[in-house]
Amino acid sequence: MSNETIRITLGDWQWNAAMIGFINIVGKDNVSFVGTDAIEFSSKVLDDFENKYFSYLINTYEKTLSWYKIVGYKNKLSAYESNFESFDLKDLKDLNKYIKDVKRYIKSNSYKSSYELINVDIDMLSLERQLVNIKEPKIHQFEADRIRVITEVEQALTVLWQVINYCENPGGKRYIRAKNVIYTLIKNAWNGVSFLNAQTKEKDMYIDYKKYFVEEVFDYLKADKTKCKYTCFVCDAPIKDMKNDLSFLNVTGFDVARKSSHVWNFQNDIAICPVCKLIYSCLPAGMMYIYDRGLYVNANIQLRDAMEINYRIKNDILRSHEGGIRSVYKSLVSTFNQQENDAAKYELADVQIVRYENESYRFNILSRVMLEIIVECKEELNSLINTAYNENGINMQIYDEVIGRVFNNQNLFTLIHKLLYYKVSDPSKCYFNGEHVRNLLKINQQIYSHLGGMKVEKSWEQQNDIVRNAKGAGYYLRQRYIDKGSDNKLTGICYRLLNALKTSKSDMFMDVVLNCYLYVNMQVPKVITDVLGEDKSFNTMGYAFIAGMIDGQGPKENTRQKVDKGEGK
Numbered sequence: 001m002s003n004e005t006i007r008i009t010l011g012d013w014q015w016n017a018a019m020i021g022f023i024n025i026v027g028k029d030n031v032s033f034v035g036t037d038a039i040e041f042s043s044k045v046l047d048d049f050e051n052k053y054f055s056y057l058i059n060t061y062e063k064t065l066s067w068y069k070i071v072g073y074k075n076k077l078s079a080y081e082s083n084f085e086s087f088d089l090k091d092l093k094d095l096n097k098y099i100k101d102v103k104r105y106i107k108s109n110s111y112k113s114s115y116e117l118i119n120v121d122i123d124m125l126s127l128e129r130q131l132v133n134i135k136e137p138k139i140h141q142f143e144a145d146r147i148r149v150i151t152e153v154e155q156a157l158t159v160l161w162q163v164i165n166y167c168e169n170p171g172g173k174r175y176i177r178a179k180n181v182i183y184t185l186i187k188n189a190w191n192g193v194s195f196l197n198a199q200t201k202e203k204d205m206y207i208d209y210k211k212y213f214v215e216e217v218f219d220y221l222k223a224d225k226t227k228c229k230y231t232c233f234v235c236d237a238p239i240k241d242m243k244n245d246l247s248f249l250n251v252t253g254f255d256v257a258r259k260s261s262h263v264w265n266f267q268n269d270i271a272i273c274p275v276c277k278l279i280y281s282c283l284p285a286g287m288m289y290i291y292d293r294g295l296y297v298n299a300n301i302q303l304r305d306a307m308e309i310n311y312r313i314k315n316d317i318l319r320s321h322e323g324g325i326r327s328v329y330k331s332l333v334s335t336f337n338q339q340e341n342d343a344a345k346y347e348l349a350d351v352q353i354v355r356y357e358n359e360s361y362r363f364n365i366l367s368r369v370m371l372e373i374i375v376e377c378k379e380e381l382n383s384l385i386n387t388a389y390n391e392n393g394i395n396m397q398i399y400d401e402v403i404g405r406v407f408n409n410q411n412l413f414t415l416i417h418k419l420l421y422y423k424v425s426d427p428s429k430c431y432f433n434g435e436h437v438r439n440l441l442k443i444n445q446q447i448y449s450h451l452g453g454m455k456v457e458k459s460w461e462q463q464n465d466i467v468r469n470a471k472g473a474g475y476y477l478r479q480r481y482i483d484k485g486s487d488n489k490l491t492g493i494c495y496r497l498l499n500a501l502k503t504s505k506s507d508m509f510m511d512v513v514l515n516c517y518l519y520v521n522m523q524v525p526k527v528i529t530d531v532l533g534e535d536k537s538f539n540t541m542g543y544a545f546i547a548g549m550i551d552g553q554g555p556k557e558n559t560r561q562k563v564d565k566g567e568g569k
């Protein structure tokens with residue numbers, strides 16, 4: 001086989017994700033990085049590519065595959081067998097759930113279609129029929145029923161071991177896991193061709209992939225291209241016909257067959273070369289998928305950084321038990337913050353977040369400015385990690401709410417208002433304290449001073465002084481009310497102050513404050529009067545003042561230990 005050097009260069013997000021997918025599949029030691037945005041590789045790395053392709057996806061996602069859910073249970077089965085005396089109702093319930101899952105998997109169409117490829121003389125569908133749920137006795141009857149239960153469990157285990165052994169034999173591993181990744185990962189990125197073409201005649205997905213994607217590249221590299229009339233839409237290489245287009249990519253590409261009858265008399269002028277087609281097929285290895293949802297962080301900086309960021313996020317999410325896209329923000333933030341401590345910093349630049357949800361792509365831009373806010377507010381953000389509030393029975397993580405707002409270009413005043421309102425009305429549902437509110441106000445100031453267009457009324461230090469002094473003033477006012485035995489009035493006062501801030505009525509806020517200080521016979525602190533006429537500083541002062549007044553309110557036993565540590569006076 002010829003040995004040619006192929007070069008590919010970064011482009012739009014989908015191409016970039018596919019390119020990173022390709023590097024993931026062949027291993028970064030098998031490509032050479034050229035400049036900041038390109039790689040070169042020898043056509044030799046395409047030898048055996050179909051196996052490398054499936055191996056990467058299988059190894060990366062192994063623990064999420066249904067195949068793993070079947071074989072991963074075998075330690076439990078061995079434990080039951082070695083000690084039936086301690087087998088109890090909870091074990092039985094667990095086992096029944098497992099049996100139910102196994103039955104569902106092994107009679108599914110994707111499993112059935114893999115059996116014909118696996119050269120083992122075992123009838124999985126007959127094993128499926130032999131597996132039945134074991135009747136669960138009532139808890140007080142369990143001992144009386146034990147002999148019947150254990151006999152049935154033993155029968156079930158005999159069948160289950162056959163199922164597990166089948167899945168674990170080389171053919172089972174090769175084909176069942178390949179089917180798993182086709183339907184849980186690959187199908188999210190492309191469809192309709194090769195093994196995802198419903199009409200394909202080739203049953204073996206490895207061979208099908210090889211024929212459709214890899215062999216075409218080898219033929220193309222060998223071919224005489226001097227008479228080619230067309231060029232590849234992606235890389236400009238000469239191509240002889242318009243056969244390959246982008247329609248196999250989900251959502252993006254154009255379905256040429258359908259478009260040709262389009263009223264605009266659409267001229268199909270988008271075709272790609274076999275090399276680019278192969279690279280695009282690697283998209284599922286570049287994106288990160290979890291539960292039918294996908295994610296790619298398009299950091300258009302340097303190819304190596306883009307790889308690193310996506311690698312860390314993929315690792316983080318696959319390892320974390322939360323496993324949701326929500327934790328992506330957390331991974332992203334920690335990736336940037338981690339890097340900040342390293343010698344080589346990412347050059348902070350705009351980042352495009354691409355999400356695949358409900359079969360379409362959604363885009364968010366994280367601007368350099370937002371990333372700066374996140375890096376600069378690292379300590380304040382970290383203090384929020386274990387904080388939460390309960391809204392309509394659901395615990396909301398304050399950290400997620402803050403990051404979500406920063407990434408959506410919103411300030412935090414409505415969130416701060418809500419938190420203080422909940423703290424006044426039902427402190428037992430609030431897992432945060434005044435110090436956290438103070439950190440929110442600090443982050444909020446960073447948002448204001450970074451997001452352009454807003455004139456900043458005070459310097460960062462002055463703003464911090466306002467937050468500290470106003471919070472202190474609120475705290476002392478509260479003490480005076482307690483000294484006078486009038487602390488029952490504080491809740492009503494807080495409601496009125498919150499309402500005044502919400503409706504931007506500084507005169508109403510001042511009325512309430514003046515009355516309070518008159519009542520305790522004290523002078524109104526300078527921090528309050530100093531910011532009159534400055535909208536944002538006034539709001540900041542107001543919320544910090546209220547945070548000071550409610551601090552320490554609420555039964556301690558309802559506040560989680562970790563949250564309490566931040567309590568500052």
Ligand SMILES: [Zn+2]
Pocket residue numbers: 232233234235236237272273274275276277
């Ligand atoms: Zn091309």
